[in-house]
Amino acid sequence: xxxxxxxxxxxxxxxxxxxxxxxxxxxxxxxxxxxxxxxxxxxxxxxxxxxxxxxxxxxxxxxxxxxxxxxxxxxxxxxxxxxxxxxxxxxxxxxxxxxxxxxxxxxxxxxxxxxxxxxxxxxxxxxxxxxxxxxxxxxxxxxxxxxxxxxxxxxxxxxxxxxxxxxxxxxxxxxxxxxxxxxxxxxxxxxxxxxxxxxxxxxxxxxxxxxxxxxxxxxxxxxxxxxxxxxxxxxxxxxxxxxxxxxxxxxxxxxxxxxxxxxxxxxxxxxxxxxxxxxxxxxxxxxxxxxxxxxxxxxxxxxxxxxxxxxxxxxxxxxxxxxxxxxxxxxxxxxxxxxxxxxxxxxxxxxxxxxxxxxxxxxxxxx
Numbered sequence: 001x002x003x004x005x006x007x008x009x010x011x012x013x014x015x016x017x018x019x020x021x022x023x024x025x026x027x028x029x030x031x032x033x034x035x036x037x038x039x040x041x042x043x044x045x046x047x048x049x050x051x052x053x054x055x056x057x058x059x060x061x062x063x064x065x066x067x068x069x070x071x072x073x074x075x076x077x078x079x080x081x082x083x084x085x086x087x088x089x090x091x092x093x094x095x096x097x098x099x100x101x102x103x104x105x106x107x108x109x110x111x112x113x114x115x116x117x118x119x120x121x122x123x124x125x126x127x128x129x130x131x132x133x134x135x136x137x138x139x140x141x142x143x144x145x146x147x148x149x150x151x152x153x154x155x156x157x158x159x160x161x162x163x164x165x166x167x168x169x170x171x172x173x174x175x176x177x178x179x180x181x182x183x184x185x186x187x188x189x190x191x192x193x194x195x196x197x198x199x200x201x202x203x204x205x206x207x208x209x210x211x212x213x214x215x216x217x218x219x220x221x222x223x224x225x226x227x228x229x230x231x232x233x234x235x236x237x238x239x240x241x242x243x244x245x246x247x248x249x250x251x252x253x254x255x256x257x258x259x260x261x262x263x264x265x266x267x268x269x270x271x272x273x274x275x276x277x278x279x280x281x282x283x284x285x286x287x288x289x290x291x292x293x294x295x296x297x298x299x300x301x302x303x304x305x306x307x308x309x310x311x312x313x314x315x316x317x318x319x320x321x322x323x324x325x326x327x328x329x330x331x332x333x334x335x336x337x338x339x340x341x342x343x344x345x346x347x348x349x350x351x352x353x354x355x356x357x358x359x360x361x362x363x364x365x366x367x
Contacts, residue, residue: 075355076348081264081325083284083343086256088232090115093223095247098239103252105237108336109228116239116251118224123217130213137207144200151193158182158189232256233339257339258329261297263322264347265304271321273351274299280325281361284345291364293331296349298324323349335366 072078092098097119103109165182169175232254239251262282266274274296282292303319325347332339348361 073355073358075350075352076358076361077266077270077351078346078348079264079266079323081262081345081347083260083262083282083339083341083345085232085261085339085341086259087235088229088254088256089250090226090228090252090254091248091250092118092226092245093247094118094220095245095249096224097244098241098251100241101237101239101251103234103237105234107234108257109232109234109254111228111230113228114225115228115234115254116226118226120221120224123221123224127214127217127221130210130217133210134207134214137203137210140203141200141207144196144203148193148196148200151189151196155186155189155193158186162186226251228254230254230256231258235341255341257332257336259326260332260339260341261324261326262294262345262347263324264349265320266323266349268303268319268321270349270351271299271323274323274349275353278350278353279357280350281348281357281363282325282327282345283348283361284343286343287366289364290366291361292327293363294325294327294347296323297326298322323347325349331365338366 099117099119101116102114103116109115162179162182162185165179169179235253235255237252239245239249245251276296276299278296280294280296282294284290284292300322302321304322350357
């Protein structure tokens with residue numbers, strides 16, 4: 001008779017180990033059932049967790065296949081992108097030491113808010129000197145005006161004396177020498193009057209220059225107070241108090257929360273169908289349940305990705321154009337605290353303006 005297969009072989013003799021004996025000792029029975037119960041509970045929990053995970057995974061795959069798959073509804077195109085905002089550099093106009101930085105990263109500031117102050121001790125001294133020059137020039141102008149008045153009186157007297165000399169000469173009472181003397185005195189008076197007027201003009205010019213210097217220094221003092229040109233969020237604080245910066249060096253960057261958009265890249269066959277102001281939709285990776293409305297605000301005139309030579313149709317398909325999907329400023333104002341740049345997502349556009357938005361792309365915003 002042939003030997004039985006290995007898996008039908010006669011069991012080995014019983015041993016004293018717990019799982020090695022064919023029959024359990026009576027004292028082991030309760031422990032055996034306890035172990036079986038624990039294993040059953042663990043197995044059940046794993047089955048439930050696995051089933052829930054499978055259901056969630058299937059749901060997400062269905063959602064992404066609808067929104068991110070290659071099979072888009074007719075007239076709808078999509079592309080990956082990320083949220084960006086207009087960045088504003090807050091820079092020092094003149095070289096100097098930063099006296100104080102008054103903001104922190106992430107802080108929202110209004111237009112005109114003070115971002116930083118530069119050290120102005122040297123400018124303050126220059127301003128004091130320039131203001132002293134203004135006072136001195138004002139005194140010079142006043143003195144010149146007084147001199148003009150004096151020379152004017154002398155000129156009037158010289159005219160009167162000359163008229164008398166003419167009268168006396170006509171009646172024979174005066175001499176020709178007296179007439180010549182009065183004429184000479186009038187010429188001197190006229191010259192001194194003109195000189196006084198010129199001195200007054202020179203003093204006035206000095207006063208204007210002194211006042212201009214004061215205005216220049218005050219303008220520099222105003223420029224030493226770095227202010228936010230518009231409302232936004234402080235992105236980076238680039239220097240600390242006490243640091244010395246060069247002229248034009250940025251001390252902080254500001255994000256304009258009213259100018260937020262997603263940049264996407266679309267092929268030529270899609271980009272040429274788009275028009276400025278067309279509707280668009282944005283779905284962000286961290287919030288796939290929400291659909292954000294947007295409009296097309298920019299389409300690049302030149303391709304961003306261009307092969308060295310464009311000869312075949314396949315190579316022409318590689319041409320990609322940059323497109324901006326801008327979010328309305330009034331909507332951004334409502335969700336200002338939630339606006340974050342760098343967040344990735346997907347932008348959707350309509351290549352056919354008559355094509356309706358599918359149900360998955362109907363606008364849905366957080367409440």
